[in-house]
Amino acid sequence: MMSLSSNRAEPSPGYGRRSISAGLFAAAALCSIITPAAAAEDDKRGGIIRYGHYQEPPCLYAGWVQAGYIQRQYADNLVARTHDGQIVPWLATDWSISEDNLTYVFKIKPGVTFHDGTVLDAKAIVTNFERWLSNDPDKVNRNGKLYIGEYIRSVTAPEPLTLKIELARPYQPFLTVLSTYFFGILSPTALERGPKELCEHPVGSGPFAVETWNHGQNVILKRNPNYNSAPATAKHQGPAYVDGIVWKFLKDSTVRYGSLVAGESDAIYDIPAVDWADAQKRFKVIQDITGGTPTRLQLNTARPPFDDVRVRRAFAYVAERRKAVEVSFQGSIPFNANGALSISTPEHLKDLADSYPYDPDRANRLLDDAGWTARSRDGIRTKDGKRLTVRLLYAGGSLITPDGVSVLQILQDQARSAGFDIVLKPIPQADWFAGKGRGIDDYEAQPAYWVASSAEILKISWRPDQNGVINANNASRFQPPELWTLIEEADRTFDDKVRLRLYEDAQRVIVDNAAVVGLFPLTVSIASQPKLKDIWISSRVSEPVFHDAYFEK
Structure with missing residues (x-):
């Protein structure tokens, strides 16, 4: 096996585990170091992002890219992809590939749970693969099989935190494909429900959980206070800074941009061409061309x-x-x-x-x-x-x-x-x-x-x-x-x-x-109020990412 040791996750600066067995004097001695960082983090906490999107998907789970934008907020993947095309850790902290490019062994991050309390381990990921490869029309995510169905020979969990995938023949884009929203990992407990419930209320392990889908109006996403599995591409580890997102569906471009101008939205998707120049002057604008x-x-x-x-x-x-x-x-x-x-x-x-x-x-x-x-x-x-x-x-x-x-x-x-x-x-x-x-x-x-x-x-x-x-x-x-x-x-x-x-x-x-x-x-553009910081766009399929976003106080 050829170990990809360079893919090991490194802790973000200023973030790590602190032993609760340390003495009070040691804690006091460290106070001057920890307090400023903690205070800075606290300053970012709170608020609800009112986000105006264009299209409402027919289902919140996989399929169309517009569902993928929402799925990026509530689900994690095995691996992530940087803007320069590098594959980096996410739920998988490390992996190795056999010399013949047929066997992949992933080490799964410990201590991760889904929003419903189910443990995220290798067996849970196997269940997701079984669903992606299923011929059952009620399994909803049919695109997963389009990408990997003909290549997978077996997916097993030899150990609780070890995932082994054997391919029938080499597939060079395999890791890149696994970084896309089609392969967000969902709770195996929730997957047992019917397709309607899965579309309405999918359950992942991401920084936000789906609370309610008010059809024709919005999706309410609530902060996951236990989030501990951000990808290596994230700007910080740990839970999201904001309390949640109101993902509004504003189909009319004039209404959508007008909601930003009126202060009724904190950010919007797809700036109308007629308002492009104005948005550049008044708001923070980010843009990404999808692959x-x-x-x-x-x-x-x-x-x-x-x-x-x-x-x-x-x-x-x-x-x-x-x-x-x-x-x-x-x-x-x-x-x-x-x-x-x-x-x-x-x-x-x-x-x-x-x-x-x-x-x-x-x-x-x-x-x-x-x-x-x-x-x-x-x-x-x-x-x-x-x-x-x-x-x-x-x-x-x-x-x-x-x-x-x-x-x-x-x-x-x-x-x-x-x-x-x-x-x-x-x-x-x-x-x-x-x-x-x-x-x-x-x-x-x-x-x-x-x-x-x-x-x-x-x-x-x-x-x-x-x-x-x-x-x-x-x-x-x-x-x-x-x-x-x-x-x-x-x-x-x-x-x-x-x-x-x-x-x-x-x-x-x-x-x-x-x-x-x-x-x-397809070009993704996001315009946001100046006080809303650190929204970024993923390199996978240009999904807006709100895990790092915060309101400047």
Whole structure:
């Protein structure tokens, strides 16, 4: 076994265990040292953060990233990831990996309990893995299996605080994947409840506990006074400074920003583009570009007209995407031409940053070559009596913000100049997540994003259909064997240079075939009142973190 001793957790400066058996004189002698630090900590204590968020998830446990933002507050993971990509301790204080990269042994932090009093030990973590790997549709977190299901051979607890995981084959992103919100550890006692109760009231071991979910209004998170398992990325160890969080759902961007201006919110998510400059002057603003895939248009290659690569490329050329993003977001969010990976993903191929520049003449030539030469009275191209219609579905007021809808509307107008009839079709959030109206024959394009720490997301986005089961995450329906071969080889390669080359080749296949058309990355922005300090954004999938936050007195 190759020990990763450099991954041992080091105590934070000024924080440690103090023996209660020390004499009074010793305590008095240390008083001058301890008191200032303790006083400083006490000055940070108290208050409730009123946080205005945009989207309300359908479930508080895993799944969509908007649920992951909340889960980051109430659950801990085995490991954490720094902004420079290093894997560091969290619930696992140390770990070792076998020479063949098939066996992982984790040492679990002692003395940790879940909010319901259940002990967090290796056996509890095994129960979580069993749930992630289950075929039971009531287990809720189906995304866990998407990431690790085919790789896990066994998960056992040989000792109370020792977790052993054996893989069926090497999986290079394994530790990175375990740092994501999909793999937050929940109480095995709470996991025994039904899916509805788990969605409503998940139980973790994090700095805050879910107290109440008032649907359509807010989630009440209460401080965990016994918290002792912060990750190595945290600014302090021990319980949160504030007493709790009122996680408000304020869908309307004007209302959300207005609540901050009026002092009704202490912090808000997703600053509207129109208020970006004002927020920079009046509030503390932090921003992070998520990794994974950007918001991109997935073109349905399984049906006309996008079954023809010439039409797909024409669509990419006819849209002045960079300008649409700049106008809609007023400079607050960057353009992301490479639709395969977000610009913040470490493996993002910069060579594709200028793919499909605005070129309407080229778009028109491609459409002519593809046989779309006739025009209807309203200027829409036709072929064999059929209009060049593109039904563009999107989750209205959910996955796509109002500023994002503005991008789609601009693209709609631009594409019409080349003869495309783009029909924008918003779908309610509940129907979107239920898959209603999103069958293969129901759309020609749909925008989506998927956050992830690295290029392992390609495995989720482009997995081909297997055993007659459609990969719903591959809305482009683009699945050439050579693409999947590149992705699989990259996932099991531990040579950094070789893996990067394979991921880059995979991106070229995706972009060259115009299976997706890049627009903009999911960008997390938080604006907060000047007195609220030390909110930070996690590097995993850009979740806001409130464990270190405090009100300046």
